[in-house]
Amino acid sequence: MSDYVFKISNKGDDVKTTADKDLFFNGDSPVLKSFKIADISMVCNGSGVGSATISHNLNYKPAYFIFLKGDTRDWFDADNNTYSNCFFPIGSLNNWYENQNIEYIQAISTDGQIDLSVNNASFANKTLNFRYILCVDPALSASGVSGLTASEYGLWISKKGKDVKTAEEYDLTFSSDYKALQFHNVHKFSEESITLPLNRASIDSQNQESGGYVDFNHNLGYQPFFIAYVQLGSTWYEMPYGNVDSSADPSESSLIGRSASGFCDSSKVRLFVSTRSKCYADDDDLDVSATYTQTTYKVKLIIFSLDLTGATYG
Amino acid sequence: MANEVMFPAGDEADNYFNSLFNNDGYFGMGDYSGTDTDGAIRFPNVTVSGSVVSAHIYLHVDDTTGSNSGDMDLRVHGIDEDNTALFTSNPFGRTQTTANVDWDLTRPDEGDFVSINVTSIVNEIISRGGWSSGNAMGFFIRERGTTGNNIWFSGGNQDVPPSITSCLVIKTAADPEFYPTPTSVSAPTIPTGSNYGLWISKPGFDVKTATEDQLLYDSDKNVLKIHDTGQEEITSKFTTITHDLGYIPMTLIFVTDTFQVDDTYRIPYVINTGSGFDEFYYYVNNSQIVVSTPGFVSGYVTYYIFVDEQP
Numbered sequence: 001m002s003d004y005v006f007k008i009s010n011k012g013d014d015v016k017t018t019a020d021k022d023l024f025f026n027g028d029s030p031v032l033k034s035f036k037i038a039d040i041s042m043v044c045n046g047s048g049v050g051s052a053t054i055s056h057n058l059n060y061k062p063a064y065f066i067f068l069k070g071d072t073r074d075w076f077d078a079d080n081n082t083y084s085n086c087f088f089p090i091g092s093l094n095n096w097y098e099n100q101n102i103e104y105i106q107a108i109s110t111d112g113q114i115d116l117s118v119n120n121a122s123f124a125n126k127t128l129n130f131r132y133i134l135c136v137d138p139a140l141s142a143s144g145v146s147g148l149t150a151s152e153y154g155l156w157i158s159k160k161g162k163d164v165k166t167a168e169e170y171d172l173t174f175s176s177d178y179k180a181l182q183f184h185n186v187h188k189f190s191e192e193s194i195t196l197p198l199n200r201a202s203i204d205s206q207n208q209e210s211g212g213y214v215d216f217n218h219n220l221g222y223q224p225f226f227i228a229y230v231q232l233g234s235t236w237y238e239m240p241y242g243n244v245d246s247s248a249d250p251s252e253s254s255l256i257g258r259s260a261s262g263f264c265d266s267s268k269v270r271l272f273v274s275t276r277s278k279c280y281a282d283d284d285d286l287d288v289s290a291t292y293t294q295t296t297y298k299v300k301l302i303i304f305s306l307d308l309t310g311a312t313y314g
Numbered sequence: 315m316a317n318e319v320m321f322p323a324g325d326e327a328d329n330y331f332n333s334l335f336n337n338d339g340y341f342g343m344g345d346y347s348g349t350d351t352d353g354a355i356r357f358p359n360v361t362v363s364g365s366v367v368s369a370h371i372y373l374h375v376d377d378t379t380g381s382n383s384g385d386m387d388l389r390v391h392g393i394d395e396d397n398t399a400l401f402t403s404n405p406f407g408r409t410q411t412t413a414n415v416d417w418d419l420t421r422p423d424e425g426d427f428v429s430i431n432v433t434s435i436v437n438e439i440i441s442r443g444g445w446s447s448g449n450a451m452g453f454f455i456r457e458r459g460t461t462g463n464n465i466w467f468s469g470g471n472q473d474v475p476p477s478i479t480s481c482l483v484i485k486t487a488a489d490p491e492f493y494p495t496p497t498s499v500s501a502p503t504i505p506t507g508s509n510y511g512l513w514i515s516k517p518g519f520d521v522k523t524a525t526e527d528q529l530l531y532d533s534d535k536n537v538l539k540i541h542d543t544g545q546e547e548i549t550s551k552f553t554t555i556t557h558d559l560g561y562i563p564m565t566l567i568f569v570t571d572t573f574q575v576d577d578t579y580r581i582p583y584v585i586n587t588g589s590g591f592d593e594f595y596y597y598v599n600n601s602q603i604v605v606s607t608p609g610f611v612s613g614y615v616t617y618y619i620f621v622d623e624q625p
Binding site: 026061091139154208240256301302310311 | 483490493496539544545577580581582590618621
């Protein structure tokens with residue numbers, strides 16, 4: 001810790017004594033800095049194959065966040081509504097997405113670009129729309145020239161030991177050239193619960209689904225960037241989460257038996273947990289993919305101020 | 315399903331060409347060259363008491379070489395006994411239940427399970443004064459006019475076991491609520507902006523009037539603050555990264571596959587490989603992060619551990 005540092009505390013807190021985790025800003029702790037926020041579309045062909053390239057001109061692989069934009073579909077007896085202009089973090093199954101198969105969307109960070117690709121028949125002839133956030137901060141260690149050009153004026157704080165005038169952008173703790181990922185503390189929601197009953201498929205109910213959700217209303221009036229977690233056992237996993245089971249169905253080698261994900265619209269973030277148990281008679285026996293005992297899942301959420309429908313940047 | 319219990323068959327019998335065939339793992343039904351054949355199947359240790367919501371017999375189809383495309387016309391009765399004995403002798407003279415159900419069975423394929431609802435029959439047997447949970451329950455499946463069709467079904471496993479056992483599935487209670495009532499969390503009151511602080515607007519926007527979308531930084535709000543960042547080489551499916559925060563921090567994780575390619579993915583991530591799913595995930599506790607990277611031969615985990623605690 002430095003003897004001198006630039007700190008900002010929450011209103012009413014003494015900046016000199018506030019714990020690091022409660023500070024709004026601390027010059028000793030770098031912030032995530034986004035240098036580009038933009039949209040990209042992908043047109044899938046008749047086989048559901050599509051690709052898109054996000055060029056960035058960095059000489060390293062940047063950290064990134066990608067959300068798929070779309071409408072929800074009717075799903076589960078619990079809610080027969082559809083919601084428009086929603087954002088789904090890519091990475092795993094999302095049962096609320098109109099097409100569901102978000103796990104087929106692949107995003108790879110490489111030097112010079114992010115490659116987005118899809119290969120699934122259920123996306124045939126569809127146009128997929130994404131909002132992406134590219135960070136100055138690297139996804140694999142960076143060295144050498146960043147490829148970014150700093151302004152000639154502004155506010156910079158460099159990491160300890162780095163000359164703020166010559167430091168590469170990824171070595172800056174803060175730079176007024178880039179947007180910081182920020183959140184109001186009131187948008188940190190802790191530990192809401194979803195209790196799902198015992199779910200075990202049988203020969204009489206061969207594909208048994210169960211699911212529940214929590215709506216976190218946010219009052220922002222726009223679709224915000226969010227990060228959410230689900231507790232399984234005693235540990236917390238970031239969403240979207242997919243738990244792969246071996247399948248009972250010989251036509252499928254595996255399936256996502258338990259998933260936790262969510263979406264945001266202009267009034268809420270909906271987080272949900274679902275389980276799916278399948279039963280199938282194969283050549284030897286009746287097999288059940290998984291038995292999910294009655295379980296209470298805890299979920300928690302942090303909503304950022306970043307507007308996913310806002311103006312592009314960078 | 316949650317409230318269903320499956321009971322495998324114990325033994326079986328048929329009267330193929332008017333002779334008893336039993337204890338061989340299979341039984342035939344239908345019309346054999348003009349001779350009617352009835353079947354019987356018995357389920358031991360049926361642990362139910364009180365009336366049931368539903369009951370189905372599931373028969374595994376073993377051999378259809380004697381059938382054509384027509385239906386089999388069958389009728390199912392229960393054996394009206396408290397605890398039906400093994401079919402070591404001819405069972406077809408035993409008293410049958412009043413409740414019965416006709417079964418018009420479209421020709422199935424070998425390997426299929428075919429089912430018939432026997433709820434009323436099971437409830438009649440259970441309502442007998444002498445029924446006890448754990449007793450054996452039996453059924454006749456009699457010929458009812460089939461012409462030119464016969465099928466061999468799998469029986470039970472108390473004598474010569476078949477390749478697949480037929481079964482009785484009983485639902486003892488209604489389904490649970492698979493879609494529990496959702497929760498709605500009220501929106502918080504967003505704090506009003508300060509009259510003082512540090513704001514940075516995007517170029518071209520007046521910082522005093524800029525909207526949220528036009529600001530790059532606003533000291534009224536928190537930022538994710540990086541406590542530690544680095545890389546860890548992947549040497550097994552699970553990579554562990556320790557931290558000294560003593561609470562569960564927010565984190566950001568990327569994995570790089572350096573085998574042949576040099577691709578970097580943000581996780582959590584589930585990908586359909588075409589031959590199944592691979593799940594890349596991580597979890598965090600008070601002292602460490604554990605990252606799962608199935609199938610990686612070589613690579614790196616890049617981590618950002620934030621000072622900021624998970625909500």
